[in-house]
Amino acid sequence: MRFVNRKVALVGTGLVGMSYAYALLNQSVCDELALIDIDQQRAQGEAMDLNHGLAFSGSNMKIYAGGYQDCSDADIVAVCAGVAQKPGESRIDLLQRNTEVFQSIVGPVVASGFKGIFLVATNPVDVMAHVTQALSGFDDHRVLGTGTALDTARLRYLLGEYFSVDPRNVHAYVMGEHGDSEFVPWSQAMVATKPILDIFRSRGVTDYQKDLDHISEEVRNAAQKIISAKKSTYYGIGMAMVRITRAILGDDHSVLTVSSMLHGEYGERDVYAGTPCIVSRDGVKRTVELTLTPEEREKLHDSCELLRSVYRDIRGV
Known part of the structure; x- marks a missing residue:
């Protein structure tokens, strides 16, 4: 043995x-x-x-x-x-x-x-x-x-609260920089296998965008709210790290929004950004390329451009 x-x-x-x-x-x-x-x-x-x-x-x-x-x-x-x-x-x-x-x-x-x-x-x-x-x-x-793994968990928690659904049955992602330029591709957000946008339409809800914008802001500003209240954040990111660690050590092939190098996915190269990836014993097995709308692709491009420019300004690498 x-x-x-x-x-x-x-x-x-x-x-x-x-x-x-x-x-x-x-x-x-x-x-x-x-x-x-x-x-x-x-x-x-x-x-x-x-x-x-x-x-x-x-x-x-x-x-x-x-x-x-x-x-x-x-x-x-x-x-x-x-x-x-x-x-x-x-x-x-x-x-x-x-x-x-x-x-x-x-x-x-x-x-x-x-x-x-x-x-x-x-x-x-x-x-x-x-x-x-x-x-x-x-x-x-x-x-x-760790990329946007924690941001994605925050998003799923808030959507679970909003729809009164177990967050583990919410499938939605935060992409791009772990920071101010991150965004939610709402076209890809689902409860079980039903797109969230279809849920709103089936209920006759037409003014849902303000609620989605509010949730996005809550996710983006969550860290600052926690820091304001208790000086720093650590439990959530610690547990996000454990989830990634489990995927690596268990060779799980889990889809997690980690920060990895892009090689032409979404038209982006030479930049680390948070996107859904298959994580296994090999680390990042591959990037799962979602079908983003033109507006969402532009948001990802802008975020990647910001990250590229910041990285270029660092001396000694």
């Missing part, structure tokens, strides 16, 4: 990283978890805290504070490390500082002999996933970001 050890190395033990680690433990997603942080004492404390809960979990995970050498046999290296934006700091300056942080991370990970999948959660996630791919030299299917 051949036993497989599912191993994740987590770089960055802040709130997002540890929300991910805690969810990994509670869902028994992996067998081994290495916590890596520039603050080694913090990583050790987090490992101790998680280990003390093992007796109450359904998992027998091996959890420990490690170093970059522990990435050598990992299946996934999840990167949550980064610097916070300073008051008055431009996004490009923040990107430049985070790129320097990633230079100190990606090089040692690759030097360890790591052959697995990079999963990036650090914001702005689309650009940082692109930076990780450039710095690592990995085939781009092996480097993905």
Whole structure:
């Protein structure tokens, strides 16, 4: 009998990283978890805290504070490390500082002999996933970001509330940048197998667009509302990371809106953006190209153009 050890190395033990680690433990997603942080004492404390809960979990995970050498046999290296934006700091300056942080991370990970999948959660996630791919030299299917996975979950939750339907039976996506230029392709949104726009028409509802615009705004502004209330967001993105991790380790071939490199899909190239992708043991197996309306394709193009321009302005990649 051949036993497989599912191993994740987590770089960055802040709130997002540890929300991910805690969810990994509670869902028994992996067998081994290495916590890596520039603050080694913090990583050790987090490992101790998680280990003390093992007796109450359904998992027998091996959890420990490690170093970059522990990435050598990992299946996934999840990167949550980064610097916070300073008051008055431009996004490009923040990107430049985070790129320097990633230079100190990606090089040692690759030097360890790591052959697995990079999963990036650090914001702005689309650009940082692109930076990780450039710095690592990995085939781009092996480097993905969390993209609009969380935005899509927020959308499905709100649509479930609106239609009084289990969100798991809502099929709708947020695409493009994980940020202000993201959009919802409403032409592709469905409850079960029925398009949402057809549901409105069958009910004789003609002024539905204002409700859809309101839901889109709620999704787009959700993070800022949470930050305003509790300073930061971490539970949702941690669970989104676990869902992506499960798809990779389980070779699930799940359709998830991760950030990946586009190679001509939707007419876009040389950019990381959130689109529905098949995620498996190989990382991004392929992009699922939806049939967008001309207006939706224009929105995706504008979002991709923004991401391309931001990436071009970064020095050192």
